[in-house]
Amino acid sequence: MSQKYSFIATCPKGLEQLLASEVASLGAEVGRETVGAINFVANIATAYRVCLWSRLANRILLVLAEYRGESADALYQGLREVEWGGHLLPTSKITVDFNGQSNDIRNTHFGALRSKDAIVDYFLAKGTLRPSIDKDNPDVRINVRLRKGFITVAIDLSGESLHRRAYRSSGAMAPLKENLAAALLLRADWPGMASRGGGLIDPMCGSGTLLIEAAMMAMQIAPGLLRRRWGFLGWQGHDEASWESLLDEAHALRTKAMAREWPEIRGYDANGKVVAQAEENIDNAGLDRFVKVSRRELAQLSLPTHKVLPEGLLISNPPYGERLGEQAELLHLYRHLGQAMKAHFLGWQAAIFTGNPDLGKRMGVRSYKQYQLLNGTIPAKLLLFNIKPDAFVTERDHSSSKTDKDTPSIPLTAGGQMFANRLRKNLKRLSKWKNKNEIECYRVYDADMPEYAVAVDCYGSAVHIAEYMAPATISEEDAERRLSEVIEAVSQVFSISAGNIAIKERRRQRGKDQYQRQAPRNTFIELREGQAKILVNLYDYLDTGLFLDHRPVRLDIAARARGKRFLNLFSYTAVASVQAGIGGARFTTSVDMSRTYLQWARRNLSLNGLSEARHRTEHADCRKWLKTCEEQYDLILLDPPTFSNSKRMDDVLDTQRDHSELIADAMRCLASDGLLIFSTNKRDFVLDSGVSQDYKVEDKTRWSLDEDFSRGGKPIHYCWYISHP
Template identity: 55%
Template sequence: MSQPLSYFATCPKGLESLLLEEIRSMGATKVKETVAGVHFEGPLTVAYRACLWSRLANRVLMPVSTADCYNADELYAAVKAIDWGQHLAVDGTFAIDFSGKLRDINHSHFGALKAKDAIADDFMQKHERRPNVDTDKPDVRVNVRVAKGKVVISIDLSGESLHRRGYRLSGGSAPLKENLAAAILLRADWPGIAAQGGALLDPMCGSGTLLIEGALMMANIAPGLFRQHWGFDGWLGHDANGWLQLVDEAEAMELQAKNRQWPEIRGYDASPKALESAQENIDRAGLNGKVRVLRKELSKFVKPTHSDIARGLVVTNPPYGERLGDESSLIHLYRHLGQRLKSEFAGWKASVFTGNPDLGKQMGIRSIKQYQMFNGAIPSKLLNFDISEASFVHDSSRQVGAPIARKTLDDLGDGARMFANRLRKNKKNLSKWLKNKEISCYRLYDADMPEYAVAVDYYEGWVHVAEYAAPAKVDPAAAEQRLNDVIAAIPVALEVDSKYVVLKQRNRQKGSSQYRKQEESGELFEVKEGQAKLLVNLKDYLDTGLFLDHRPVRLKIAELAKGNRFLNLFSYTSTASVHAALGGATFTDSVDLSSTYLEWSKKNMALNGLSETQHRMIRADVLEWLKTCDNQYDLILLDPPTFSNSKKMEATLDIQRDHVGIIQDAMKLLSADGVLIFSNNQRKFSLDSEALAEFTIENKTDWSLDKDFQRSKKIHQCWFIRHGA
């Protein structure tokens, strides 16, 4: 059969123009693009070539009849009018794929049943017997499509969808279809980059689909070589010799490709399960040694150290909200991805395929091109980037120290001027230490002058002011005036705009409440501590999400964590867990009863490119959880509140009363050579050393107070506790 025939190749929406060029390159004629597919003509070998070589198509259909059709009877007649003996043996099998609606057909199953009856009746009339139905692997799959008063009846030459190459038996939680992965790579100009010797990297590779498709594309290996079954295998019009010739040519090209020099094609993922699937898929595709996958968090994603890799493409499909479980955490994952690209991959190209297109703005890089695509039913976009300084978007929403306040010291009253001078003096005294230690968030003032009973903390351009409770003898009007002096002085002394000063003021009218909740801003911003990026909220809560006084403890945890198992009890926003993870902990567990803080913790992890696979958030009553946990840890942080009577807890917590039992329970989880860091901010707390005499206890309180907190020695206490007296 060499005469021109008509065909229709289907594809996902958004890939039509790519498919048109692909089909045309195979020698097809009269190629025409339409919604979700391409019409073309040519000899049977062109259709075979499309089946074997198309990286984009879902199916290759060969229409055998087109007829008017408005109801079930006309559908039956149109199907029965075809001489099915030319296509299907009487002892063969067939299946029907039906799509569309008619006046009396509203269900695809009923439409398929009507078409099946027509074929069966045709055989019964001519042969007094009929082929059987096999919906799994039929000899002939018949595609029946009804639309706009017409029915098109086709032989499906591909069989099952062409995106099922045959190398992937399993995927991740939201696997990317192979033909969509191929389209992403084509839109990203991977063939052009590969031709110049560029590398292909995927920092969140999942089951490895982008890497495998990239390798097959680069090496010009036919994606259909892995399939064992085709829709034309049992079709009576099949040209077996013509097909085998095409397969022989493709296999010869594959052999040549595998003997050539390959570029670096490498993927990373935090999930061992995903990497196991990826390696299995790579092996089935015959690409072992050509495509490599390694377990690595996004936080460790860097350019390969090979001296000959000067350029390349970073391509990835980050988790969707439903995959990660919390879409808000994705904001920080995308932010971290952008930071990785900017710091490590200057001069490279990057492509990010996302079902959350607005999150692309969080990367801080302007895309040079965007493509609308669909991942199944999910509207998605491909964002292409040139990683260069010219494309970086700098966040101007928060600039340290700018604009400078217009007022000067001379504009302030006596009290405000005195307070401003104290702030300037404190800042000068701390400046050299802050610079040497690279500290950007610190306490600047802590009730140094008793009449100004506030704590002033500096957070990279923002100033957080917390009012202490005034003694009963202090006139409320005088206290209010002094607080006004503080607020007036800060913008002048620290040269910040007043909009960057946040006050947490005591509610004098309602003594039962400690602080008014300022607002529901949900406003988190990023600060740096050591190698960690952490999120703080200065407006919505009593605390900011980062206890500055515990800075030395967190940095010590980062130092001790490498190769160790870390447990964070009463983990709050899990800042210590982030430090442990970045310090090289094998895994971290963070336990807290507050869902708000655990969600915040997830954001902190995502911001640092750390996955929940390796760093778990556990919502539980710590007191109860300790009694049932049977894990072992090498490093434990126990930093409980002074008191808690949450309705979610089984019992109240009083740290003075309960600390011995909590420490003993925690020590049961500590490995023989491990260390438990115990801390609390109960100012009158006294550790019961006698009750804990079985352990070695080292008081580290003085060490744990940095220079900015040494004016108040009672802000917290800290001990290192080990096994053995």
């Protein structure tokens, strides 16, 4: 029987049990577990097998000596007594990795230096040449650890860390180490699913680590097969015959695996450069026939249609945000991921690895198992899901109260009853149109009666009232009475308590005080417009985040956007950019001067699975930005405010005065066969005649007003489609 030795296998914290099972399956006798390591006993051939086949280990250390000692002298004497001649040549190049400290050994550099001195002095005492130090390319790497008063001396058989499989291109992003990726797959029972023919999809695959590890695991390809440097090759006890035999066996298994059909493994990412890196890594691993990646937004996530996959694993390591603002935006990305799981992956399993478990809780699916791990130094959790209806969680809707229907109604005044009757009439008129077009957000009333100068809008089950400025002839008392009648009428017509109606009161003040605003609630409601999901806030801002009257234009943008380059100027919360992205735009650019609205825009994009890689936001003055823009766009939306004197601008923006220059600058960025959509809410606006002389102009105002805004009188906005002659 061949001689057996003591070994230590190290691994990332949290993987000790998995590693122990793996090492035992490879033929070793596993002993005790410690934090980030296990001990085992095996012969050299088995140790080599662990080096070649372990998917979880960092290093395999052959223990040479263990002794008590905490001082520098004890460290030195113990190392001098090791028979180094059986392990090193006098001409060997070595490096020493030292871990631990004591009262006498205060830092790792000193511990490594003292260890090196002992090894060198051993050879000098023999009258031979001494080994040299080479930290970058040593023949033998020596590991010395001081812990709890004991010193352990070992030869590192692995050389560099075993997580480096040699398929990753230099410079490629590596947020997830290969052995951690393998651990996630094992915890999610990917080998079991693969053996039953299940597929695997990573919707945010990055450089492809999870995909490659999944393929090698399913195909039973040795993870160390591509490596050329091993720590034991320069060790004097190296058994070349055993190693070559193991390599031949592993190559034969790989050749056999490459001739078979294997489960569907696919990855997507919105960043084209990252996809290119993934493709290069997959090609380096020799798995390009079996692992496919493509550039795709999370918004397009669904099951492959060319092959029936009744079961499989949806696995991902999505971003989790280190800043508060990032987390707010990523909340909606996680929500979208959860919605896609429920819509397209029923019957599948999911594994989401995140450094922000609170975001994972917002996916709307209850995890059945969680594992605490470390991603580098960052605490993280692996969340496992059975994607079945009984695991689905519905977030509480805070937009209305459960007690609304029980709220006693106050008898309406004659004026209130008249207003309520108008609301019911309008709702009846809009009902068929609204239901046919599946419209959730619409205007019910817009100052139809001069006595009640308000706008009433529905946002799903929530209602928003905005008061217009009353004429000077109307007293403050009358204005307040009429608003009170409006609120009571709305409460009764919509069966909603007055306390749950969002109300914007405009009074005779100037500037920021023209609306009396309630304390910020930071409550966003998720609603739909066409295929897009959008966030509105009914309380905290002057506007809600969605201009209802521009609905037809936004939906037309969605219909036109496929393959187009879309520019959204004065983008506000970028709902038009979301529509373009959902419609298949090649990329979108949203420009606005408000950081608040741009953050809101990023939330809207994330909610729809649209990444910043293809849908970027620009914080800038649109006029200045246009002057320096050198890109070309196929579709541009130009919807400037009527008037703006923001402190962030050098001068005042007046749409009537400045629109011809704005249009000219935008047209300079428009492709020869492109379309510019120009819109303004200035009620008495007149388009400069020079615009019609220079370009092809089509008045789309009447078309752009949907049923809820097509009342008589002046239109609420004007709209033109402009193209090059």
